[in-house]
Amino acid sequence: MQHVEICFSPELIHLHELQGKIVVVVDIFRATSTMVAALGNGISEIKTCADLEECRTMASSDYLIAGERNGIMAEGFQLGNSPLAYLTGEYQGQKLAMTTTNGTLAISKSIGAEEILIGAFPNLQATVSYIQSREMDVLIHCAGWKGKFNLEDSLYAGALVKALEATHYSEDDAAIAMKSLYEKEGHDLKNFLSQASHAKRLQNHNIDSDIDFCLTLDLFSLVGKVENGILTGIKL
């Protein structure tokens, strides 16, 4: 069997070995959920940018540009960080450049891994199937919120640990904790998360339907994989 572990924040990633592992980067509200929605609706590739400036310059290279800071669309950008914007399919075939508060940082801090995937509830089962087709240890890298633990990323991590249990054991305390918590709270995630700080922030921005989307399982049968800074979808 392979091993699975969880890192709760990019601030702790230096304590983990990346080499030889599949790292699954998670930023449920909303970066990685939006990435999966975009790839599932015809966006051909996503370039993740470290900051708004770098992202802005991509507009001149035929990229759509999407950027938010603290949950709000950044000035001069065509798209914010809502997954729902992609569901109409109107951006089919286009390339997207994207920067977000926490998600992009977690991806860039995952460099050194054998493979970098991005994970979200809407493609959980596809990610499980892909991982189980490879024989590698897994590290789930939660983007967190400004360096701190956050509930939605960690619960996704618990869901993934549980879904992998036929092939991946865990002696990692974080994985044991989050698997157990997901077993308890997974049947009604939205209600449980409604207590959480980040969900409250999102409610303040009136994006309740974004939350519903981000917590829906298995809408897309594709895996998001980052290579050389470019994220593409692999259809299963």
Next chain:
Amino acid sequence: MQHVEICFSPELIHLHELQGKIVVVVDIFRATSTMVAALGNGISEIKTCADLEECRTMASSDYLIAGERNGIMAEGFQLGNSPLAYLTGEYQGQKLAMTTTNGTLAISKSIGAEEILIGAFPNLQATVSYIQSREMDVLIHCAGWKGKFNLEDSLYAGALVKALEATHYSEDDAAIAMKSLYEKEGHDLKNFLSQASHAKRLQNHNIDSDIDFCLTLDLFSLVGKVENGILTGIKL
């Protein structure tokens, strides 16, 4: 109402405001449990030392010296980190100097708080009563294991959040997660923790009875409080 939050590791403590708060430092296996056992059995004060060298020099100032690294008594020390060593009362009235892998670091990184307490299951209710007699926000600072999240410290934190719920609310994701996990797993901590990495390490050192002690609730009606680097017990 006051607020309660959890920091999972000294590596994340810079993300938290300490000022004006009661910080409860937790290192269940075994530093803070041993401190409570020592204070509950007549040790008059405990000096926490940053390293083995500093601790060793305290022997010449009439201190008993206790030190471990990676769970094993350090060379030249009179005591390791077992709480059971104090239960006979043979060290009554003596002063103790102590250094441990993770616990001492968490205490030194808590400087700046209004008050620093040390917490353990054997004095949980006393700590709750003391906190509820003050009107202050609480930050539970888990010592973790070499910078990482650990299960036993975090579950104690969840138990404390739950025990404080009449007076302390929480919008902190870590506190919400650990309170829920403690509600699920708190009735059989030893069994749940037997999966955990640190408990496994301790079992390898044949200290099963230490684990039993560290997970026993409310043996002592005293609070451990650090002032100017010296820890003393306040009897309630």
